Amino acid sequence: MSQKILIVGAGFAGVCGALGAARVLDGAGVTASDVEITLISPKPELQIRPRMYEAEPQNMAAPLLPLLDAIRVKYVEGSVERISVADKRVSVVSADGQQHSLAYDRLLLTSGSKLSRPPVPGLEGAFSVDHIEDAVELDAHLDRLATQPATPARNTVAVVGCGFTGIEVATELPKRLREKFGADARIRVVVIGSQDEIGPDLGANPRPYIAEAFESLGVETVLGSRVVAVDAQGVRTMSGQHIEAGTVIWAGGMHASPLAAQLSPNLDSLGRVEVAANLRVPEAPHVFVAGDVARALTDDAGRYALMSCQHAVVMGQFGGYDVAADPLGIPTLTYRQPFYATCVDLGEWGAIYSEGWDRQIKLTHDEGKARKRMINTKWIYRPAPNRADALAAGNPLASFG
CATH class of the missing domain: 3.50.50.60 (FAD/NAD(P)-binding domain)
Incomplete structure (x- = not known):
């Protein structure tokens, strides 16, 4: 019987997790009949969430099925409502309300975050x-x-x-x-x-x-x-x-997906799960977490990842690697992302681009806008649906040379 890896969520962390996991199997010469990777999400698309403030938001989604087919990752349409760590199963509800459950040997949770909506009247x-x-x-x-x-x-x-x-x-x-x-x-x-x-x-x-x-x-x-x-x-x-x-x-802040609370009681104020260095949940050793649902150290200086696209992408790559390496007996990797940059769009004024956690300003006005445009229209999009490029995009160590 093949090993089953489930990835819950198709945001930046989930998609990059699928790329990273598929890359491990390819490098180990493991076929889909030996280890099956399945991604679960309500729609087979990556919403380009960092661009939702722009005009024409209806165009801010990228189809996923061709990419998933290229890397031999199955897709299940639906929303995960419950994770049973003890049984190693997830409960999925489809768009028509039908419920079913899926078993897993390893799980990567990347269910993201939602806008925080406090009890404000109206x-x-x-x-x-x-x-x-x-x-x-x-x-x-x-x-x-x-x-x-x-x-x-x-x-x-x-x-x-x-x-x-x-x-x-x-x-x-x-x-x-x-x-x-x-x-x-x-x-x-x-x-x-x-x-x-x-x-x-x-x-x-x-x-x-x-x-x-x-x-x-x-x-x-x-x-x-x-x-x-x-x-x-x-x-x-x-x-x-x-x-x-x-x-x-x-625009009053974000809170992690409630699925995080089903894995562990150790949550931060944003509802994120406290994870080990390899993104494993200590209380649920068959589960890894990446993206907005993970409270993960980015470096040895005690800095934690933010709820941001740049952290979700790299964390997803590491999470995908580890969730696939673990059942194969391959040593997992420690998630590290020491480089940090911030690019804030400021409309017709331009944009500001900074580097480092102390946010040293590198580009402003039109130069900053050009960098923001490159980030929003090129860098955050996933690769073309050909296998070589897709697997290369799943490499968690690529950013470090």
């Missing part, structure tokens, strides 16, 4: 850019507003959240709104955050450039007071301020 009326469906709904809403008479409320968007996503959404909006409402429309974009500074997790170095971009684009900020209610007229902050807005976009 939050269900806010939009987001969490997934394609959300971003498309927002775009359709803006198109509907464009058919209505111009008013201050119609022309105002409140973006709740002053982190990475909130910044990129807010700085892209002036251009998008003028394209929809007219070049002379009096656009107002307001970023609201409970922190005292914009981009609190980005550090001091990028902040002056973000402030310059906000001023250049006319983006306003309301900081130091969290949103306590959302209604049809806008948002209200804890300080009592009401900001009238026809559109509210929630």
